[in-house]
Amino acid sequence: xxxxxxxxxxxxxxxxxxxxxxxxxxxxxxxxxxxxxxxxxxxxxxxxxxxxxxxxxxxxxxxxxxxxxxxxxxxxxxxxxxxxxxxxxxxxxxxxxxxxxxxxxxxxxxxxxxxxxxxxxxxxxxxxxxxxxxxxxxxxxxxxxxxxxxxxxxx
Numbered sequence: 001x002x003x004x005x006x007x008x009x010x011x012x013x014x015x016x017x018x019x020x021x022x023x024x025x026x027x028x029x030x031x032x033x034x035x036x037x038x039x040x041x042x043x044x045x046x047x048x049x050x051x052x053x054x055x056x057x058x059x060x061x062x063x064x065x066x067x068x069x070x071x072x073x074x075x076x077x078x079x080x081x082x083x084x085x086x087x088x089x090x091x092x093x094x095x096x097x098x099x100x101x102x103x104x105x106x107x108x109x110x111x112x113x114x115x116x117x118x119x120x121x122x123x124x125x126x127x128x129x130x131x132x133x134x135x136x137x138x139x140x141x142x143x144x145x146x147x148x149x150x151x152x153x154x155x
Contacts, residue, residue: 001027006035010042014051021054033062033069040068040075049081056087061147063095070095074103082114089118093125093134094147101126 001009012024028035039055046052056076059069073095076088085107092100100122107119117137125133131151136143145151 001031003038006031006038007042010035010038010055013054014042014046014048016048016050018050018054021051025054025058028058033066036062036066036072037068040072043072043075049079049084052076052079052081052084053087056084056091060087060091060094063091070097070100074100077103077107077119082112085110085112085115086118089115089122090134093122094131094145096126096129096131098126 006028009024009028013021015021028038036059039059043052043055046055056072059066059072062069063073069091073088073091076084076091079085079088089104089107092104104119104123104126108116108123110116110119121134121137124137125131131147132144133139135145
């Protein structure tokens, strides 16, 4: 698949139709991490929040190994949609990179209480070097977030 074909498939994800977005992603999935720079490139041009949400969601699994995935998470923190910001916080929590902290800290007091809560959970996960804390916000040890194989248990 050439770059123009990849860009065309990514562009099809700018939709509120989840079936259409998933159909496009199913053709891109085999690219793995190589698809992520195209997701980052498309993000600022996407008009539908559902499409922006999906771009971030599909980049989460690469947050630890792909700089473009990390940069997508940072860019998505500023999105106008709560769900896109949620996915961004999740991506950064999964990345566990301390350099995400300066971008997340201001969101901890965001006017949207959900965004503030999500940012605090991401900060907590990064601080404790445990991505599971993004979903296990009370540190119960009973909730796990398996993004990639091997993520099910505690680190």
